[in-house]
Amino acid sequence: MRTLDEIRKLITARTDNPDQPVAGHHLWDSLVAAGITPTINLNSAGRALCIDLPDGTTIWITEQADICHPPSDHESWCAIHFHDPDDQGPYHLIYQGPGNLGITADTAACIEAIAAWITAHTASGAVARQNTYLALPETIPRDARRAAWMIGYAKPGFNGRHPAAPTNRHTPTHLDRHLDTGTERRGACLACAWEGPVRPHQNPAIEDALDHTHPGWRDLPTLPRSTSGKNSARLQAHRDATYPPHWFETGGPLKVWTSTANERHEAGQAPGGGYLIKVHQSEQTEDTSQQLSLL
Structure with missing residues (x-):
């Protein structure tokens, strides 16, 4: 297995002096200094730099499919996140330099965008x-x-x-x-x-x-929507008798019938600020359930 230094040497200048530093060397060194481990796609015409992410996706960085140009000729880096490296799609452009920054400033801006993108892409929770x-x-x-x-x-x-x-x-x-x-x-x-x-x-x-x-919420009874007056008090008493003690104090959800299919659940609408979960049933079934719940 090649070391990072050995891989870096695969970036060669397109001149009679292959050891001459090029834009790709500056990009490589800056990535390593930022704690990002790059590699090289040897199948790309211009030796694109790559960053392999833990989920199998990869970021490619080039300038018009080339990293072997002199630093003085550099215009702008382009960084693309490929979600399927085998066929290079779908993808997202995560950095495209404006073309007027110079090699140092453009590389710094590119790495800032890449580092933030990697952090966001690999975060959890x-x-x-x-x-x-x-x-x-x-x-x-x-x-x-x-x-x-x-x-x-x-x-x-x-x-x-x-x-x-x-x-x-x-x-x-x-x-x-x-x-x-x-x-x-x-x-x-x-x-x-x-x-x-x-x-x-x-x-x-x-x-x-x-x-x-809130494990177990699916097994709790589904109730009619709140009504006013005496039915409201009876419905609340039924709810308190069938839902676990302190359930709503922990932000537990309340399940209610709805006659509308795919009606969105509502955050913050349960008694303790939890989710109001909409359970779709036909009008006839809903009416029957309401009568039974209020007995």
């Missing part, structure tokens, strides 16, 4: 995901920023451009990311690094999170 997303530099294009996981808008833990803070107890939320193929979601927790599987829709992601934070 809702708080870490949100805060690394907020820390992405403005040099990262909008499409790439949207492809990083973040807490869903207005969901538990979301606080605009302010950092998220961990909670003292397991608290469900969900993460979003927006790809060319559509939006993906996954359940997450505000107190730990747990994350659920990727889901195409919001409700299953929230339900995954509740499996983590």
Whole structure:
């Protein structure tokens, strides 16, 4: 296995003096100094530098498919995150230099974007995901920023451009990311690094999170929506009798019937501030359930 120094020597100048330092050497040395281990794609015409990530994806860095040009001729680095290195797609452009910075400033800006992107891409847990997303530099294009996981808008833990803070107890939320193929979601927790599987829709992601934070919630009864007057008091008494003691004090969800299919679960609408979970049934079944619950 080659050492880093041996791999670095594979970057050669396109001149009669192959030992002459080139832009790729400056980029290589700067990456190593930043704690990022690069490698070289030997199949690329210009010896593209690569950064292999733990999940099998990779970042390529070149200037117009070349890293072997003289530093004085350098214009701008281009860094692309390939999610499937075998066929080079899908991908996200995470840095494109403006072309007027010079080798030193452009390399520094490129590495800043790459380091922030790697941190965001390899983070785990809702708080870490949100805060690394907020820390992405403005040099990262909008499409790439949207492809990083973040807490869903207005969901538990979301606080605009302010950092998220961990909670003292397991608290469900969900993460979003927006790809060319559509939006993906996954359940997450505000107190730990747990994350659920990727889901195409919001409700299953929230339900995954509740499996983590409030196991057993699926076995609890589904109740009619609150009514006014005497029925309201009877419904509350029935709820208190069938849900576990102190359930809502821990942010536990409340399950209610809805006649609308795929109606979104609502954060903060359960008695203790937890999720209101919408369970779809037909009008007839809902009416029957309501009559039974109020007996």
